[in-house]
Amino acid sequence: MHPKSHFGFREIAHTADWELEVWAPDLGTLLVQAARGMYHLAEAKLSSHPRLNRKIEFSFQEPETLLIDFLTELIFLTESEGLAFDQYELQFKGNQLIALVSGAKLESISKEIKAATYHNLIIRESERGLIANIVFDV
């Protein structure tokens, strides 16, 4: 996606792992873009049906930890149940997040993601809204 878009993600060169730059006007959209970027890098392809839904709840003290917790949950669901998601409804209530995610079983996926890391992770404000760089161990 083009960096001038209102929200999006792009891959940043990293010698061994993956670095994803993600930007969005608000934290919820940032989480969604990070998830979409992660699945994009992993070349995840969803089955057309059946659609499957999950409700995931998080409590958080700071946004960076929430971002990693959110991605970690998705990585776990991919590995343990073979699921990926393409629709997201996020509801924030104070320091709680309820994520209603919808997706399907994976038809195929090219890359194994070991983890979303905290390496140099800071969610910062800019002219483009919120920006974060996330490094995945692959």
Add this chain to the structure above:
Amino acid sequence: MVSLQDLQRINRFEWEIPQSYRPDMRVPVRIFATRQLLEQIKNDKSLEQATNAATLPGLVDRVVVMPDVHQGYGFPIGGVAATRLPHGIISPGAIGYDINCGVRLLASQIEFDAVKNHLSDLANTLNHLCPSGVGKKGHLRLKNVELEKVIRDGSQWTLQRGYATEADLRRTEEHGRLEGADPTMISKRAKDRGRPQLGTLGAGNHFIEVDVVDQVFHPQAAQVMGLITGHLVVMIHCGSRGFGHQICTDYVREFQSAVKRYSIQLPDRELVCAPLDSPEGQAYLGAMRGAANYAFANRQVLVHFARQAFEEALAGKVHNWHLHQVYDITHNMGKIETHEVDGVPVEVCVHRKGATRAFGPGFQELPAEYRSIGQPVLVPGSMGTASWVLVGTAESMQRSFGSSCHGAGRTMSRSKAKKLIWGEDLLKELQSRGIHIRAGSMAGLAEEAPQAYKDVDAVVETVHGAGIANKVARLRPVVVIKG
């Protein structure tokens, strides 16, 4: 960004970033590299990450950087750091998500010339019997009680279940079992990920490779290891799978608050740590050892199926298709060891991330037959290039906490490799050189192309020249199985 001007040249193979480079560094950084390799290393953030690592509390002597170093996600891949017991720290990120990722080498009496027309069958059989690829599950279905035994007993469990021999365990680092593994310190989520994956290779840069012993440099050591020029060997590279990944994830998360409790200031959140003698540090140590044991068992189960593949593919074609174990080493681990610092023996936790233990001759930890030659050090090259067998030296004990390099080390990002290299073209090129490839995806193959890595021969010449390992044998690949 560290520049070459910031480095002090010690000798042709050693450089130092002095502690004065940054006020928060607690020790200097010692880099094993030639000038030529340094030119490659400086192109990513490896050295910056090494200076960050040098700020960890409780470090002794120096942070060591190997010539195959490359940028990681906190601690550089190819880094070694030792922290003093009891109050020094342990850092999950300085060990890595793939806890006890390592390499195993098996040797044979099979002459390449006798089986060269059967290698395609052998590749197919290995690929069929040794599960690989993203999310692949293994042949074993472990119940909780069995998984807990794997966590506690590692390769001992595989011996009891008929997947190993006594000789396999004797020639495995720590006999394939770290004392002190604690299943109660491991989350249900990690156990859920680990149960179906024992005996699987995974994906990424993990592989099973059949090589030919191409050249022997140290006849005495090669003879002791059973490495014969022109004969086949098997190399297996993998780790603790999703089980280890989840354990590291859990503890990096938990240590985000531990560093606040212990007032530890760090330049990077991925370096989070806890004192070794703290409840948090002890919990991670128990969990990490469990993941290490799982990884030892994982490689051992793969050995069992590799032996089965050799039997299925080669029985009747050669008289002896047995694979005997040369050694199994880990290159992502935290180990409690005693090292001499300023002439005094000190008990330390050696963090090796993308670095291999390389004990010199004489150590009781080594199998009796290896005590005169030193510990075998297994260095896989990039796909299609040479791999190496080395031995540790007395000098490695003095200069690198008994450690050496672990591979070639990447120089190119995965996305750039995919842009420059077409997987199908690479496959054809490798096949034209007589290398039988079985790969999960062409994109994955392109990412692991030899052009994306440093020259493994240059890396090995550096550790040999620096005296922290000695060359034993060079291996040439003929079959590569990749997830």
